[in-house]
Structure formats: C-alpha cells, structure tokens
Amino acid sequence: MFVLVNLKTYPCDPVAVAEAVRDVDETTDARLAVAPAATHIERVAETGAETWAQHVDPIDHGSNTGHALAEHVADAGAVGTLINHSERRLKLADIDGTVRAAQRADLETIVCANNPAQIGAAAALGPDAVAVEPPELIGTGTPVSQADPDVVEDAVAAAADVDPDVSVLCGAGISTGDDVVAAGDLGAGGVLLASGVAKADDPKAALEDLVAPL
Numbered sequence: 001m002f003v004l005v006n007l008k009t010y011p012c013d014p015v016a017v018a019e020a021v022r023d024v025d026e027t028t029d030a031r032l033a034v035a036p037a038a039t040h041i042e043r044v045a046e047t048g049a050e051t052w053a054q055h056v057d058p059i060d061h062g063s064n065t066g067h068a069l070a071e072h073v074a075d076a077g078a079v080g081t082l083i084n085h086s087e088r089r090l091k092l093a094d095i096d097g098t099v100r101a102a103q104r105a106d107l108e109t110i111v112c113a114n115n116p117a118q119i120g121a122a123a124a125l126g127p128d129a130v131a132v133e134p135p136e137l138i139g140t141g142t143p144v145s146q147a148d149p150d151v152v153e154d155a156v157a158a159a160a161d162v163d164p165d166v167s168v169l170c171g172a173g174i175s176t177g178d179d180v181v182a183a184g185d186l187g188a189g190g191v192l193l194a195s196g197v198a199k200a201d202d203p204k205a206a207l208e209d210l211v212a213p214l
C-alpha cells in the first residue's frame with residue numbers, strides 16, 4: 001500500500017514529519033511519502049523521505065509569475081505531484097496540461113477527484129494514479145473506507161474500465177491502520193491522508209499505527 005501524507009498548510013514541523021515518514025518507511029513493506037507545502041519541498045526532500053508536491057501548474061519555462069513549474073519542483077527534490085486536489089481544483093484542460101507538465105519533468109502523478117465519474121475522466125488523462133476523496137469527509141476523521149465504501153469500490157471499477165494500469169488511492173478521514181486495511185480490501189492501492197498525521201500530537205506514532213497491520 002502507498003501511504004501519502006499531505007501536510008497541506010497545517011502548522012506542523014514538515015522536517016520532523018518527513019523524518020518520521022522516512023524512519024517508519026524503513027520498518028514496513030508499505031510505501032510512505034510526504035507532500036509538504038511548496039516552500040518546504042527542498043528541506044523535506046533532504047531528509048531522505050519520498051517527497052511529493054501538492055500542486056504544479058500547467059506551464060513551461062517562461063513568463064509565468066507566481067506559478068509552480070514542474071521542473072523546479074523536481075529540482076527541489078520532489079518525485080511526484082498531486083493534481084486537482086479538492087482544495088486546489090483545476091479545469092479539465094488544466095488537469096490535462098498539468099499531467100503533461102509533470103510527465104515532462106519525470107514527476108509521478110496522482111489526479112484527485114470527488115467521485116467515481118470524475119475518477120474515470122481523470123484516469124483517461126493518463127496519470128500514474130488517481131485518488132478519490134469525497135470532499136464532505138475531508139478533515140472529519142470519518143474514514144471514507146468505512147463511511148462510504150461504495151465510492152471507493154466504484155472508483156476502482158471506473159478507473160479499471162478506462163485504464164487498468166492506473167492505480168487508485170482513496171482519501172478523507174483516514175487515520176488508523178484499520179482504515180488503511182479497509183481501503184485495501186475495497187481495491188485501493190493506497191491512501192491519501194493529512195490531518196491524521198499532520199495534526200497528531202505524535203506524527204511518528206500515528207504513522208506507525210497506520211502501517212502496523214500491513
């Protein structure tokens with residue numbers, strides 16, 4: 001299972017969380033990675049933790065003030081990027097352009113979507129993976145894998161119909177190892193989570209609990 005921890009803009013220490021991700025990753029067969037804010041990518045990547053961007057823009061080198069260029073994100077140490085997170089929604093053409101920009105910079109891609117129909121459309125754009133996240137469950141602590149198992153199963157089916165090589169993650173409210181196991185039982189290849197680790201008093205203990213049953 002792939003466990004990707006999105007730090008959003010939570011007021012945690014990104015380097016400390018990254019060190020915990022790195023250390024716990026060495027104890028498990030699961031794959032752990034962390035997605036810090038753009039300004040923290042370089043420091044986080046220097047810890048040795050697998051580092052992802054939360055967003056890049058569908059642009060090339062040039063006159064793009066205030067944008068995140070895929071090549072810059074890769075140079076800073078990121079190996080992949082989230083695209084179209086529920087808190088950073090894009091138009092369809094921009095999702096497509098961002099997947100191409102990330103591929104140009106050799107960044108792995110996960111396109112996020114709200115529901116199975118959008119997952120099918122996202123999978124058609126050729127990312128490495130898609131992530132289904134019902135927005136109403138994000139940050140609630142109520143795990144999608146238990147509160148809305150149908151949305152996960154339907155997302156897995158929708159992606160497989162389009163491209164069986166596109167992996168499916170699920171996210172929203174995931175915070176325990178049982179939630180991760182439930183996600184795997186529904187066909188997900190990983191989980192995308194944030195508050196369960198970023199807001200935990202002890203992020204390393206939270207990570208250890210997430211991977212304990214795997």
Ligand SMILES: O=C[C@H](O)COP(=O)(O)O
Pocket residue numbers: 006086133137138139140141171172173174192193194195196
């Ligand atoms: O990127 C992560 C998701 O939005 C889930 O957030 P959450 O784990 O706080 O519900």
